[in-house]
Amino acid sequence: MITERELDKKFGLEVADRYGGEAIRRCFSCGTCAASCPVGRFDSRFNPRRTIRMVLLGMRDQVLKSDFVWLCAGCHTCSERCPQGVHIPDIMTALKNMATEAGYTHPTLAKQIDLLKDFGRVFEVEEYDNKRRVKMGLPELKLRCEEVKIILDKLGVNS
């Protein structure tokens, strides 16, 4: 049970102001997204139609602190079919960004942020990898990329 007092009416507007979020208000809950979603087929916690409704109702904490916010695969099956032109994967990305900014960063994402700052990639390139690459006739990879760390630090992206 949730009372109106607990709703944050500005939540929907904030999401609409994010990149790709502007069309969220056009959603008329037809459910094409939920019916198309390959994640929702296997995990009922993830439902794009319900998520959009929750955002528009202002259920900030219930969305940003949820497990399901991380489950969008970004496959774009929904957005290709949405009759209202809602960019659902962009909205899910905005929600993940807002969850991260609010300090609810998923541990896997936190680990990826650390890897990117250290190596500029989401995998560490070890000496072994380069040795193996050279053996196969492939060029060695640079072990680090400082510029990625500069981008992340400048924008305050932290694990």
Add this chain to the structure above:
Amino acid sequence: MEYALFLGCTAPIRGKHYESTARKVCEILGVDVVDVPDFACCGFPLANASAEAAFLMAARNLAAAEEKGVGAMMTLCSSCAASQVHVNREIRSNRKVMDRTNEALAEFGKHYTGSIEVKHLARVLWEDVGVDAIKAKVKRDLSSLKIAAHPGCHYVKPGEVHDCFDDVEDPKTLDELVAATGATPVSYEDKKLCCGGAVLGFEEKTALAMAKQKLDLVKASGADAMVSICPFCSVMYEANQGKIEEAYDVEYGMPVLYYTQLLGLALGVPEKELWFRMNSVKPSEMLAKVVIE
């Protein structure tokens, strides 16, 4: 045709056989490949934390390609293609976005004027090389092989971002590329199903359930092997196949080749250089159906 080869994170570490065979088939088909050591992650995984930072990472790679003096970039990974193509499009279509991006890139002395074309390797093969040119170079007979092509999501979607070069609801280009090798592309249900790769780190069980569904359907189609054009799709179907078999008490033994391995086989690349020994599910039965000199 000259392309800066964008390796991404997964292919050069977990898909060296993909990278190696991609380079080989490009050489045979006259696609010149240039390495840009300055390339880093495309930003795709980071978009979860900050879409803005992810955007700048992709822009940084475009600037690095431009700096190298090439006109185009070719990716091995479908998600790299989606992020690099998307960011390139945004920068090229909006002067304000370009200016803001360059302000940020100036922090480390980079600049991007918007001169790069970005495509996935498979799109380069289909669009720039062409099915007929591939057919003309086929040296081995693969007509005994039935292949289930997995186009994946970001190779074609969002359609608008990729100039709608393929049909998002019924992607055909990868099947046509398979047919160009002489093998028969088999049709199977749910061909567009996402591999679940983007969910793997967040909810493994859900991601594996998604991959299992596809393996079930591919197995039922009677295919000798599946082909992928994305290192992360391959991680889901191949590297995780054993885990899925164990969790669900099923058996697939389904080889998952990179398209470039199949193409290399058709083009007569020596078997040793196709690195089948690096595939975790060995395609021995499939190879037994092909006459290799």
